[in-house]
Amino acid sequence: MGSKGFSRRDFLKFGAVGAAGAAAAGLAGCAPAATDTAKGDAAATSGGAVETSEAVIKLTDSMPTWSFMVPPEPIADDQITETIENDIIVVGGGMSGFTTAVSAAEQGAKVTLFSASSAPISRGGSNFARNSKVMEELGVKPFDPVPFFYHEMRAASFAVDQRKWMRGYNNSEEAMNWMIDIARNAGLEVIMERDNTFDMGPNYAHAFSTLGDSSMVSTGQQGAVEALEAKAKELGVEVIYDTKAEQLLREGDKTGRVTGVVASKIADGSYVKFVAKQAVVLATGDYSTDKEMLACYCPEALKYVGFEQKETDYNTSFNMGGIYGGDGQKMGLWIGAAWQHAQAAPMYQGGWGGSHEPCGFHMGLNVNTRTERYQREDISAPYSAHHLLSQPGNIAYGIWTPNYPQAIIDKGHEWYLFGMDYTLPAKTADEMIAMWDEGVEKGSYFKADTLDDLAKQLDLDATKLKEVVARYNEMCDKGVDEDFHKNPDFLVKIDEAGPFYAATNTCTFMTIMGGLRTSANMEVCDENDEPIPGLFNVGCMIGDMYANEYNFAIPGNSYGINCLTFGYLLGRDLAAGKFE
Structure with a gap:
């Protein structure tokens, strides 16, 4: 039997309970309902109900799929009104996107960054690093990683990618000192915020402040992103706003290299093609405002964010109950990327x-x-x-x-x-x-x-x-x-x-972490864990970094590791031709 699509309207009729049950029954495909074959195999009682012992959902290739997994029709070449070509195309104007762009440009790479937002965007402001020059100046001692990381891996049921965790931790000091120099040159103060002491982890995080005091603890990230934007422009990075990524371009019917992105201009809906000679880097954020994706990957969060599907505001700096709609994750799935191995990690706060x-x-x-x-x-x-x-x-x-x-x-x-x-x-x-x-x-x-x-x-x-x-x-x-x-x-x-x-x-739902399957080098991978040539991602959409829950045991781990450290490392790796 052919695969059946599952629309957002169908989901809203289906309801959260049904969606949650279906997702649990068909985790591999997040299937919302049984196939016709499975329905036919289940005998009905005289009252029309299906006996529990006879209701069998068969997990086959013909399982129905969620509508967000179904690729749209390709945007035709005759609809393209502009083509922009560069070595590296970065999609997303937040901390991770700008960090990657600046790091690569510093090493001589030619970079174009475009974003659906109208300006650099951020939220929060805590940034972890194992150590830094600011910590040394203030006498803040690094924490002991040995007992903590065992505790943290247990909290994630050992379902996360330890290679990424350790690569991020081991390189975080270098990345943070690099960012401190950029921030200070832009007139920002880098301060240390205090955090919890009882989880064996660090009781500190770095924060960027235009005021130099506690009034910007955990809220000063916008200054850091604006400093990175200024540095990017100084280095010749082409920065384009109000342009939303729509589809990735991949050669060979989902078997070859990712060569670019087709995007739409928010002002008039016209299409522009971004051609990447070397790499496309996705830095598009989370998927917490797409309720169908939540029903598939994190159904427990649905009732805390509601059922109304709202239009994504790409200029939102902070919003409880969801931020972005999974643009990058969906584009990746459409060209053959796999979803992460680990279960979803919602970010709750009490x-x-x-x-x-x-x-x-x-x-x-x-x-x-x-x-x-x-x-x-x-x-x-x-x-x-x-x-x-x-x-x-x-x-x-x-x-x-x-x-x-x-x-x-x-x-x-x-x-x-x-x-x-x-x-x-x-x-x-x-x-x-x-x-x-x-x-x-x-x-x-x-x-x-x-x-x-x-x-x-x-x-x-x-x-x-x-x-x-x-x-x-x-x-x-x-x-x-x-x-x-x-x-x-x-x-x-x-x-x-x-x-x-x-x-x-x-309990307040803030966002959800993860997405596409990702190597320790930020390569987006397919179902066989093989990197898709030319495609990378950074930031909170990195797959298999968190499981069960984002627990804040390392304050600022997402900004400090997913965005800053991994963006810094990826930019340098791309500029050095590591993946060619």
């Missing part, structure tokens, strides 16, 4: 209320909406957020009293908030209490004189809350978490005298 860690939720007592303690609380905000997906309403609360911050400090833990850099002192207990009281006035925290009142504010069962607090305090007195076995440092009694504080923890 609340940060009441935590002494910059990227963590409160590590004392947490309860769900059924007034139950449901987890060990000494985990990062992304892990805590992911766990909320299995909790009623996907909401939980952290609860504590004013003795909590000093108890944490007395146990040797410094108190830092998200957005603090290495030049700022740790917060004191009094400062935290004052901040929470201010948050109560703004509605971002809860405060009550009694547990009954707190339960009412949180819509919890007051009797159960008192029982949970009593049990928690009992374990605090023992110094042992007998229920969930968390670090006893974070067993701090709830003071029965009050007042009682609370913060809400929720």
Whole structure:
């Protein structure tokens, strides 16, 4: 039987539950439904239902495919109004695209970069490197990679490409020092932001700032990308905006070299052909706004981003709930690229209320909406957020009293908030209490004189809350978490005298990582793991870098490794003719 297409309209009728089930049943092809053959083999009961024991989905070459996998008709040559030729064509005007272009141009390569955006684009601003000249200037010591990377590979079920991880880590210092020089020459300050200390990984990341202080921690990437754009133009890189990639060009009916890209001009829809003598580099970002792709590769995220398919805004700098529509991933699939081996890695973030860690939720007592303690609380905000997906309403609360911050400090833990850099002192207990009281006035925290009142504010069962607090305090007195076995440092009694504080923890979907199967040298590969000649990708679309979840255990790993280090290395490799 022939393959059947599955349209976005069909998907919306099919629903998230059906899509998720179909994706699970046919992971190899992300098939949304069984073949006609499989349907015919399944006997129906008198009521029209199919018996479970008889319902067999046969995984064959004739499985239906999702509509985003079906290549569009090639854009005819007579529709092309302009042709631009160069050695290297980079598609995408963000951090990874500009890094690749500048790195290659510095070594003498001729580069054209075009982007659907109207200017350089970025979001966030944390950048990891194992070490750097800025770290040495500030006395920030590198972390120990030996125990951490074992822990990190386990967190990804050892499903990720360790070659890429180690190549990125080992070359990150060189790449970061290169970027620091570019940033400083452009008038930017490079500062070190503080991050979590309890995941064995680095508690630091590099940030770029036009102000030179913490006000731009995790938000200053735009300055870095604009500095790279200026450097690119200085080196003679041809930079073209408002031009959207539509189709890759490959010789030999999906067997030969990728020779270019056909793109459309956003202003008038006319087509321009970019011819690459040497390489096409995709740097087009994630696929989180294509709901059909999410249904195929990450169905659990669907209900957190909604079902309405929105038009992609290529000038969006930051947006919770999805950013781009998978343009590069789809173009790659259409010419024979394979999808990554690992399962999708969504990027979730949780609340940060009441935590002494910059990227963590409160590590004392947490309860769900059924007034139950449901987890060990000494985990990062992304892990805590992911766990909320299995909790009623996907909401939980952290609860504590004013003795909590000093108890944490007395146990040797410094108190830092998200957005603090290495030049700022740790917060004191009094400062935290004052901040929470201010948050109560703004509605971002809860405060009550009694547990009954707190339960009412949180819509919890007051009797159960008192029982949970009593049990928690009992374990605090023992110094042992007998229920969930968390670090006893974070067993701090709830003071029965009050007042009682609370913060809400929720799960926010930010984006999704990965895409096309990618070698350690950033070559896009086919189903046999063979590189497709002339085609590369960088940035968050690199396949098999993350699995299960992007957990922030290395703060700024995507920018520092996927975008900066791999873009830097690929640009040099292309200029040196490594792949010819």
